[in-house]
Amino acid sequence: MNYAYAVELKSVVKRYNEILAVDHVDLTINQGEIFGLLGPNGSGKSTTLKMLLGLVRPDSGSISVLGMDVQKDPVALKRLMGYVPESSRLYEFLTGIEYLDFIADVYGIQNAEKKNRINDYLKALQLEGREGDMINSYSEGMKQKIALISAFLHKPKLLILDEPLNALDPRSARIVKDFLHELKTQGVTTILSTHVLEIAQALCDRIGIMYHGKLLALGNMNELRQMSKLPDSGLEDIFLKLTGTGDIRAVVEELVK
Amino acid sequence: MNWKNVAYLIRVDRKSGRLIRGKKLTKYRENRFLAYWAYWVALAVGLAIGLAVGVVSNYILAADPSLSALFQQGTVSLFLSLPTLVLIYSLVFTMLQQIQRSGVRFSSQVPYWLPITWQEHTLASILASLLGFPLISIVFISSVIVVFSIFIGQVLAAVMTLLAIYAAAFMASATTEVFRVFQVRFIGAVYKSTGRAAVWVRFIGSLLFFLVFYIGYFYVTSGAGTITFIETVASAQNAVWFVPFVWLGMTLYYLTGEFLLQGIAFLAFSLLFIVGLFFLATSLNSRFGLYEPPAITVSRGAYAPRTGFLGRIGFSTVEAALIRKDFKAFTRRRELMTIFIAPIVIVLVPLMQSMGVTTGPAPPPFAGYLSALTTLMPASIMAMSLGNLIIGEEGQAMWRIYSSPISAGSLVKSKYFFIIFFSVLVLVVTGIFGFVFYHPSLRAILVSSFEAFFLVFALGAISLSNGIRGADFTEAPRPRMIRPSWSMINLIACLLVGIAILIPFFPYMLSAFVPSLLGFFVELYQAVIVSAIIAFALTVIFYRVALKNAKELLAKAEI
Numbered sequence: 013m014n015y016a017y018a019v020e021l022k023s024v025v026k027r028y029n030e031i032l033a034v035d036h037v038d039l040t041i042n043q044g045e046i047f048g049l050l051g052p053n054g055s056g057k058s059t060t061l062k063m064l065l066g067l068v069r070p071d072s073g074s075i076s077v078l079g080m081d082v083q084k085d086p087v088a089l090k091r092l093m094g095y096v097p098e099s100s101r102l103y104e105f106l107t108g109i110e111y112l113d114f115i116a117d118v119y120g121i122q123n124a125e126k127k128n129r130i131n132d133y134l135k136a137l138q139l140e141g142r143e144g145d146m147i148n149s150y151s152e153g154m155k156q157k158i159a160l161i162s163a164f165l166h167k168p169k170l171l172i173l174d175e176p177l178n179a180l181d182p183r184s185a186r187i188v189k190d191f192l193h194e195l196k197t198q199g200v201t202t203i204l205s206t207h208v209l210e211i212a213q214a215l216c217d218r219i220g221i222m223y224h225g226k227l228l229a230l231g232n233m234n235e236l237r238q239m240s241k242l243p244d245s246g247l248e249d250i251f252l253k254l255t256g257t258g259d260i261r262a263v264v265e266e267l268v269k
Numbered sequence: 270m271n272w273k274n275v276a277y278l279i280r281v282d283r284k285s286g287r288l289i290r291g292k293k294l295t296k297y298r299e300n301r302f303l304a305y306w307a308y309w310v311a312l313a314v315g316l317a318i319g320l321a322v323g324v325v326s327n328y329i330l331a332a333d334p335s336l337s338a339l340f341q342q343g344t345v346s347l348f349l350s351l352p353t354l355v356l357i358y359s360l361v362f363t364m365l366q367q368i369q370r371s372g373v374r375f376s377s378q379v380p381y382w383l384p385i386t387w388q389e390h391t392l393a394s395i396l397a398s399l400l401g402f403p404l405i406s407i408v409f410i411s412s413v414i415v416v417f418s419i420f421i422g423q424v425l426a427a428v429m430t431l432l433a434i435y436a437a438a439f440m441a442s443a444t445t446e447v448f449r450v451f452q453v454r455f456i457g458a459v460y461k462s463t464g465r466a467a468v469w470v471r472f473i474g475s476l477l478f479f480l481v482f483y484i485g486y487f488y489v490t491s492g493a494g495t496i497t498f499i500e501t502v503a504s505a506q507n508a509v510w511f512v513p514f515v516w517l518g519m520t521l522y523y524l525t526g527e528f529l530l531q532g533i534a535f536l537a538f539s540l541l542f543i544v545g546l547f548f549l550a551t552s553l554n555s556r557f558g559l560y561e562p563p564a565i566t567v568s569r570g571a572y573a574p575r576t577g578f579l580g581r582i583g584f585s586t587v588e589a590a591l592i593r594k595d596f597k598a599f600t601r602r603r604e605l606m607t608i609f610i611a612p613i614v615i616v617l618v619p620l621m622q623s624m625g626v627t628t629g630p631a632p633p634p635f636a637g638y639l640s641a642l643t644t645l646m647p648a649s650i651m652a653m654s655l656g657n658l659i660i661g662e663e664g665q666a667m668w669r670i671y672s673s674p675i676s677a678g679s680l681v682k683s684k685y686f687f688i689i690f691f692s693v694l695v696l697v698v699t700g701i702f703g704f705v706f707y708h709p710s711l712r713a714i715l716v717s718s719f720e721a722f723f724l725v726f727a728l729g730a731i732s733l734s735n736g737i738r739g740a741d742f743t744e745a746p747r748p749r750m751i752r753p754s755w756s757m758i759n760l761i762a763c764l765l766v767g768i769a770i771l772i773p774f775f776p777y778m779l780s781a782f783v784p785s786l787l788g789f790f791v792e793l794y795q796a797v798i799v800s801a802i803i804a805f806a807l808t809v810i811f812y813r814v815a816l817k818n819a820k821e822l823l824a825k826a827e828i
Contacts, residue, residue: 114594
C-alpha cells in the first residue's frame with residue numbers, strides 16, 4: 013500500500029464535556045520514523061494516541077494511518093498496528109505463554125511461526141522459566157515485558173507505545189530501545205509517549221510537544237533548540253521553557269520553607 | 270490505638286463505593302448527610318414500623334387482655350434470638366462481600382507504608398465490612414425493637430438486645446476477617462502443594478465452598494426456611510450454650526430472666542470472646558496481611574501451539590482464542606465461578622425444601638412440572654446471567670479487545686457460543702437430575718428439553734445484546750460487569766421473551782387445574798412447533814441487535 017505519511021492528522025479536535033483534550037492538531041509522521049509525543053499530564057497525548065488507534069473518535073478533523081481512514085476499516089488497520097497503553101491491564105488469569113498465544117491467534121499468526129517468535133521474545137526479555145505462571149504473580153516489569161511482546165509479536169508496521177519502558181530493568185530497556193532502532197531500518201514507524209525526556213531525546217528522530225491539547229512545538233532536537241532559543245540545551249530545558257513550566261526554582265524554594 | 274486513623278480508614282472504604290455508583294467523578298461534591306441516606310431511611314422506616322406494630326399490638330391487647338402474657342413471652346423470645354440471628358446474617362453478608370471483592374487485589378491492599386498499626390487496620394477492616402446491607406439491616410431492626418418496646422414495656426430488654434445485636438455484628442465481621450486472612454494463607458499453602466493441579470483444585474474447591482455457602486444463604490433467606498431457621502435458633506440456642514457465638518444470646522436470656530450472676534458471667538465470656546477474636550484477627554493480619562499466595566504454575570516445558578478442537582469445528586482463530594480465553598476466565602476467576610453455583614442452588618434448594626415437607630414420591634402432575642422447572646430454569650438463568658456479564662467481565666483489560674483486530678461479528682459469535690455451550694451443559698445436567706428425582710413421563714422430558722433449548726438460544730441472544738449495551742468495566746471496589754439499570758432491563762426483557770416462548774403451553778399448564786381445557790387450544794406437538802418458531806424469530810432478531818450493539822461498542826471504545 014502506498015502512502016505519503018505513516019500518520020496524518022488534519023485539524024483534529026476531541027472534547028470531553030467541557031474539557032478540550034485535543035485542539036485542532038495537525039501532524040504528519042513519516043514512515044520508518046521514531047516520533048516522540050511529549051507533554052505534561054493532561055496535555056492530550058494519550059487521547060491523540062487513542063485516536064490513532066481508533067479507540068477514541070475525533071469530534072472533527074481527519075486521521076489517516078498507514079494510508080487508511082481509521083474509522084473506515086478499523087479491524088484491517090489494527091492488524092498492522094501494535095499498541096502498549098500507559099497502564100496495560102493484562103488478562104491476569106492467563107499465564108504469560110497463554111496470553112501471548114491468545115495474542116498470536118488474534119493476529120492470525122501461524123503455529124510454527126508463533127512458536128518461534130514467542131520463544132525468541134521470551135528468551136530475549138528473560139521471561140523463560142516464568143512463562144507458565146499466571147500473570148497475576150508477575151512483577152510490574154514482567155507484565156510490561158508481556159505487553160511489549162504482544163505489541164511486537166505480529167510484526168506491525170506502526171507501533172504506538174505509551175511509556176514503553178515503564179518498570180523495565182536496564183537490560184530489557186536497552187534491548188527494547190535497540191530493537192526499536194532495528195525496526196526503524198525495516199520501515200516500521202514508532203510513536204512513543206514518555207515523560208522520561210532522556211529516552212525521548214536519545215530515541216526519537218522528531219519530537220512533538222503537546223500542551224493544553226495543542227501541538228506546541230514539532231521538530232528534531234536542533235529545530236526544537238532553535239524554537240526555544242536554547243542552543244546548547246537538552247530536551248528537559250527545552251520542554252520546560254516551551255510549556256511555560258520552567259519556574260521550578262521558585263516552586264522548590266516554596267516547598268522547602 | 271489511634272481512633273482517628275480507624276475513622277479515616279473506614280471513611281476511605283465507604284468512599285470506594287463511589288466508583289461503582291456511576292457518579293460523575295470530575296468536580297465531585299458530596300453532601301455529608303445524603304452520603305448516608307440509606308442508613309437514615311432504614312432508621313426512619315424502622316421507627317415507623319416499630320410505631321405501627323406497637324399501635325396495632327396495643328389495640329389487639331386492649332381488645333383481648335388475656336393475650337398479654339403470651340405476647341410478652343413471644344416478644345422476649347424474639348429479642349433473645351436476635352443477637353444470634355444478626356450474627357448469622359452478618360456473617361453471611363460480610364462473607365458475600367469478601368467473595369465479591371476476591372478478584373480485586375488493589376482495592377483491598379493494606380496501606381502498610383502509612384503510620385497505621387495492624388490493630389487500627391484490623392478494627393477499621395472489621396467495621397468497614399459491616400457498612401452497607403449488614404449495618405442498614407441492623408439499624409432497621411434496632412429502631413423497630415426500641416420503639417416497639419416502649420408500647421409493651423420492655424424498654425430495658427430492648428436496649429440490652431440493641432447492644433447485643435451490634436456486638437453480634439462486630440463478632441460476625443471479626444470472624445469473617447479471621448477467615449479471610451486464614452484462607453489466603455491456607456489456600457496459598459494448598460496451591461504450593463498441588464503444583465500444576467492448583468487451577469483445578471482452586472476451581473473445584475471454590476465451587477464446593479460457594480455451593481455450601483449459597484445453599485445456606487438461600488435456605489436462611491428464602492420462604493419457609495427463614496421461619497424454620499428463626500424458630501430453630503430461638504429454641505436451640507440454650508442447648509448449644511458452649512458455642513461462643515451464642516453467648517450474647519445467653520447473656521440476654523439470663524439477664525432478662527433475672528439470673529444476674531449467670532448473665533454477668535456470659536456477658537464477660539462474650540466480651541472476652543470478642544476481644545479474643547479481634548486479637549486473633551490482628552495477629553493473623555500482622556503475620557499474613559501482606560502475604561501473597563505463591564504463583565500458580567499452569568504449564569511447564571517447551572511451548573507447543575496446537576490447532577484446537579474449536580478450530581477444527583469451524584471457528585476462526587480469533588473466535589477460538591476468545592472462547593478459550595473466556596473458558597479460562599470462568600474457571601480461574603473466583604468472582605466468575607459463582608455463576609455456576611446459581612443453577613445448582615436453584616435445583617437443590619426446592620428439592621431440599623420439598624424433601625422436608627413431602628413424604629413419598631410426588632403425585633404425577635407435579636412430577637412433570639417439577640421436572641420441567643428443573644430442566645428449564647437453571648439453563649435459562651445460566652443463559653441470562655452469562656449474557657449479562659460476558660462483555661463486562663473483560664474489565665479494564667477491555668482495551669485488549671478494542672485495540673486488537675477483532676470484528677464485532679467475531680466478538681458476538683464467540684461470546685454467544687460460550688453462553689450457549691455452558692447453558693446447554695447445565696440443561697443436560699439438570700435435565701438428568703430432574704429425570705432421576707421426579708420420574709416424569711417421556712413426553713414431559715422431551716417437551717421440557719426442547720423448550721429449554723429454545724429458551725437458552727433466545728435468552729442468550731437477548732442477554733448478550735443487553736450485556737453489550739449495559740457493559741460496565743469498573744473493577745474497584747468490586748467488578749460490576751453490567752450497569753444495574755441494564756441488569757434490570759435484561760431481567761424484564763428475558764421474562765417477556767420467556768413468556769412469549771412458553772405462551773403456546775399455557776393451555777396445558779391451566780389444564781392441570783381445569784381438566785376440561787386439555788387439548789382445547791392446540792395439540793402438544795403444535796405448541797412445541799409454535800414455540801420453536803417464536804424462539805427462532807426472537808433469537809435471530811436479538812442476535813442482530815447484539816451485532817449492532819457490538820459494532821457501536823467497538824467503534825466507541827472508551828473505557
